[in-house]
Amino acid sequence: MKSWNDLQYAKQRILSHRQIANGAYILSFKRNFGFKAGQVIGLGINKEIAPRLYSIASAEKADMVDILYAEKSGGELSPALPLFREGDEILVSEPFGTFTQYSDDAVYVAAGTGIAPFMSRILSEKGNTPTLIHGVSYPEYFYYSDFLTEKLGRNYIQCCSRCPNDDYFQGRVTSFLKQWKNLDTTKKYYLCGSAEMVVDTRDVLISHGVPFANINAEIYF
Amino acid sequence: MIKPPLFGLTLLQLTELVLAEDLPKFTAKQIADWLYKKDIESIDQMTNLSLDARRKLSDKYRIGLVKPKKVAASADGTKKYLFTTESLKFVEAAYIPDADRATLCVSSQVGCKMGCLFCMTGKQGFQGNLSAGEIVNQLRSIPEWQGITNIVYMGMGEPFDNLDNVLASLEILTSDWGMAMSPRRITVSTIGVKPAMITFLEHSQCHLAVSLHTPFDDERRALMPIQNVYPIQEVVDEIRNYDFSGQRRVSFEYIMFDGVNDTPRHVKELTRLLSNLNCRVNLIRFHPIPDSPLRGSSDDKILAFRDALTSKGIFTTIRASRGEDIQAACGLLSTKELLNQKK
Numbered sequence: 210m211k212s213w214n215d216l217q218y219a220k221q222r223i224l225s226h227r228q229i230a231n232g233a234y235i236l237s238f239k240r241n242f243g244f245k246a247g248q249v250i251g252l253g254i255n256k257e258i259a260p261r262l263y264s265i266a267s268a269e270k271a272d273m274v275d276i277l278y279a280e281k282s283g284g285e286l287s288p289a290l291p292l293f294r295e296g297d298e299i300l301v302s303e304p305f306g307t308f309t310q311y312s313d314d315a316v317y318v319a320a321g322t323g324i325a326p327f328m329s330r331i332l333s334e335k336g337n338t339p340t341l342i343h344g345v346s347y348p349e350y351f352y353y354s355d356f357l358t359e360k361l362g363r364n365y366i367q368c369c370s371r372c373p374n375d376d377y378f379q380g381r382v383t384s385f386l387k388q389w390k391n392l393d394t395t396k397k398y399y400l401c402g403s404a405e406m407v408v409d410t411r412d413v414l415i416s417h418g419v420p421f422a423n424i425n426a427e428i429y430f
Numbered sequence: 431m432i433k434p435p436l437f438g439l440t441l442l443q444l445t446e447l448v449l450a451e452d453l454p455k456f457t458a459k460q461i462a463d464w465l466y467k468k469d470i471e472s473i474d475q476m477t478n479l480s481l482d483a484r485r486k487l488s489d490k491y492r493i494g495l496v497k498p499k500k501v502a503a504s505a506d507g508t509k510k511y512l513f514t515t516e517s518l519k520f521v522e523a524a525y526i527p528d529a530d531r532a533t534l535c536v537s538s539q540v541g542c543k544m545g546c547l548f549c550m551t552g553k554q555g556f557q558g559n560l561s562a563g564e565i566v567n568q569l570r571s572i573p574e575w576q577g578i579t580n581i582v583y584m585g586m587g588e589p590f591d592n593l594d595n596v597l598a599s600l601e602i603l604t605s606d607w608g609m610a611m612s613p614r615r616i617t618v619s620t621i622g623v624k625p626a627m628i629t630f631l632e633h634s635q636c637h638l639a640v641s642l643h644t645p646f647d648d649e650r651r652a653l654m655p656i657q658n659v660y661p662i663q664e665v666v667d668e669i670r671n672y673d674f675s676g677q678r679r680v681s682f683e684y685i686m687f688d689g690v691n692d693t694p695r696h697v698k699e700l701t702r703l704l705s706n707l708n709c710r711v712n713l714i715r716f717h718p719i720p721d722s723p724l725r726g727s728s729d730d731k732i733l734a735f736r737d738a739l740t741s742k743g744i745f746t747t748i749r750a751s752r753g754e755d756i757q758a759a760c761g762l763l764s765t766k767e768l769l770n771q772k773k
Contacts, residue, residue: 249659404556408555411545415723421724425655426658429543430543
């Protein structure tokens, strides 16, 4: 879907590439551009292969840019990306996108690696006292959970659809939202995940009385 | 294992195929003739191919045409065809006859990943891309195919999220070796996937339609998440780099939502956004979908909106609503079938 034909891009040397869970990685390189929390960049191997877009997960002023991604079997880039090592070069586009709004008391709802733009906002101190609802399939995918537990306390809500214990809400974020007694229809809701997750979550919020104008979503395209 | 289909291959792909089978290169053109200009159902009917060629092809390939699984006919002549894809999913095509034309609205994907608030297809999630053959099949496999004058890529899916297959399908539809339609009879609609739109504008002469729906950034973001990635202002700015003063057209689709995007404020901002651009705005009545917070604007409001835009010098039309008695909103029929399949 994407091509490089209207993107400015540059080669970046990978400074760190860590596997943090089964099939999930954080790739880092030096930050030599400015960006707004919530923006995306295109990553690619070369100009012949279309870039894939990833949300930046690190803080606006951090020295390194972190990209949180999940390994995928399809496409040309996704299967190749985990093979890259520290010191390898990768094509990186300029940051773009406008999923950059924030407000105090916002509610972030993320699925899987959809937590990335919200991590960037939280690390960049954008907006006070956000609530983060993170949905995953297994506990190992609660990325950054130690930091988030400390930072957000009770405002960090973990939903796990296939967890065998009661440490988390058992079920998807939509199931959580359906029974959430603290759902405040006046707050701003920011969603990030697959199309299905975003559409389902938006439907639940609207059915609970949240005006659609208060819902802003980023979809994995 | 199911043999791969020939239908949907471009002349270049057919040429590679026949050369790999040690058949003469001209056989590719002959096959394309049979596939895209004639009415056959089996490789054996390609009677100007040698017996050896037909046997070789039949051993490895099938024609690959798929007849519609269902059809819903409206009192106004509109028909909705439901097709089963190779992956056993469902897509829709709408046949819309008119006095002097017959338009076919085709799908490019099963489901969609764009998540627009007003769209039924988006509620299915994304299930896959259609191949070029599956796109062209929606034309070739309906009884009215030889009378179709216009094609619009406005069915299920975002065409520019499946650009390679959409471009291949356009090549088949418009090439002399294919179905030889004029590109001026084909419109591809996008929500504004800018990089793919640029590629399309540089590789195809077909018309472009852009789903606009509101000129305001925050409002469009709530209606269409793509606004977070490719804001409409940037999309329009890009379109200004291309020439639409000749036969090629760009239009902007604008579904009218009551109290949301139908005010004088919207007229003013639309006028600013589209100023000095050779384009048309096409106002569309909203076909309600279940549980939607959106309601369609009244006919009076739509007429007033058209008149206001026209008075500002923007060529504005109102699309006639068709097929309202057969679940006209795109995605309703296939969603119903999908739910039946899951039972």
